Amino acid sequence: MTTLVEVQDISKSFGAVNAVDGVSLEIDQGQFFSLLGPSGCGKTTLLRLIAGFERPSSGHLLIDNKPMDGVEPNLRPTNMVFQNYAIFPHLNVEQNVAYGLRKKSISKIEKEEMINQVLELVGLSELNLRSANALSGGQKQRVALARALILKPKVLLLDEPLSALDKKLREQMQLELRHLQRAVGITFILVTHDQEEALTMSDKVAVMFDGKVEQVASPRELYERPTSQRVASFIGAMNFINGTVMEAKNEIGINSDILGPLTISRSQVFGDLTENKIIIGIRPERISIVSDGSSVTGSISGRITDASYFGETTYYKVACGKGSETLTVSAQNSFGQMDYQIGEEVKLNVDIKSLVGFSD
């Protein structure tokens, strides 16, 4: 895979605020790359730096090995799908889609053909002459996509493109976008604050906090092996348990109130173990509830204190150990799954292999 976009130690400050703070990234050709983070983490600023709407305070950007210092947005091989779509209200669908074709020396017939092709690609055939004001949110988004894709950019930048759509349409568009990206083979860079969206759509995700990139990884790695507590709690739900390091060699021995003594591999622990304190993270679905009677070795006793029903899943809060600490446990409401009542005494089985440890 060749690197298409190279962000080299880019910073951008607005007054005293460092919106982007020393970010370096490499994005491969044909990749679906997401910038994920809470609002105000600098992900949109980074996208605008790549598009050329902002100039970096320091650092460099290369697209296809060409430096982009001082290159205006209209001369970059990037196109953008704006958060509010930015559809030109005085033009109809066809005119919007053809907007960027002005400079290309192509015949009218060819142009017409390109427009129809791209409209078909985004699922808007036969709407060529509809006024921009008569479009729904989802249709506007498709026009914005078509308008950018028709120019065959090297990189397509998407700034929270799905945030204005309702849940059903959003999920449908996530799939469509992914299919579209595979079909056209263009590198997509997506900005989103929705972790589910980032996980389902991307090949690679960069998680950003306070202007810095905290972790760049594939969705699976990000979810299963988050390198910091911040990333772990931002993506999905995770139980954090305070523990003490008893032994730190290739294997790490940990003791904690809730889980008791256990041993995990060094590769499951992130950060330097300078102190003997450690925080253990475990996803709710990596704990299973077994009824009180059927005791398995190594299982933990607890009592259900709360149950939240989410349809396909139920989240239980289970009080364990001597203290008042509780673990969140999720149970798929699949065939044969038991229902537990609040107050019920249960045993928990923990998947030790999926534990992660953080030194901070």
Place this chain on the structure above:
Amino acid sequence: MILNIKPETKKGWRLLSTPFIFSILLLAAPLTMMLLLSFWTQDYLILDRTFTLNNYIEAFTQPVYQLLFSRSLAISLTVTFFTVLLAYPMAYFISFHGGERKALWLFLITIPFWTSYLLRMFLWKVILGYNGVLNSFLLWLEMITEPLTFILYNANAVVIALTHGWAPFAILPIFVSLEKIDRSLLEASRDLGDGPFHQFFRVVLPLSAPGVVGAALIIFIPTVGDYITPKLVGGTDGLMIANMIQVQFSKANNAPLAAALSVSSLMIVAFISIVFVLVNRKHLRRY
């Protein structure tokens, strides 16, 4: 039959009644009187109330009135053109580069209004006169050898004075329409390959067209009937139809003819404005 009026309807009528009576008394009534008057004849001290179209025939056939009508329209259209042309960059600057000082810039634009219109127009005599500020300055620079005379007491002077006097009325509607343009559209146009030039002509100008059309109407309609500016700086070559109407009402003691000239002027302005709006109606959609 029992009148069954909803309470909201009653409330609406009550609210409307004051402005309604006001506009009947101060707008519809005088206009009707003027219209009636224009069909009568002044016979020295007696007003002959037999219906006649003679005033209108005179207004449209006498060369002097034809000249004054066409001159008024020419001056007014020129003023409209230059005012909008000069106001646009100012409105553009305030809207796009005004930053946090937009309010201050708008405030500064209103400063000329602190002096009366009459005084402002009168001051153009001081600026444009034979020994005026402009001529003295150009003589001092030795750019001219004798004072320029084509700048005062003719139509040029009327155009200059009116363009200056009406500029704020053009700046404001254009400013408002520029403010309403979603800034992400500008970025989209850059993103899709436009430089600043194409961005302006493909996005900014079409989207601010309602403001430009509005500004043009705001300038054109009142300046056709301007009376004081041609009186002060227009000399004889710069006189406009309003000056003739005033003469007919007072010195010439021919109120019916003056009324006919007024009504004709009103019709011409209304006709041109309607045509202008119809021609531009595709730009007047609200986005």
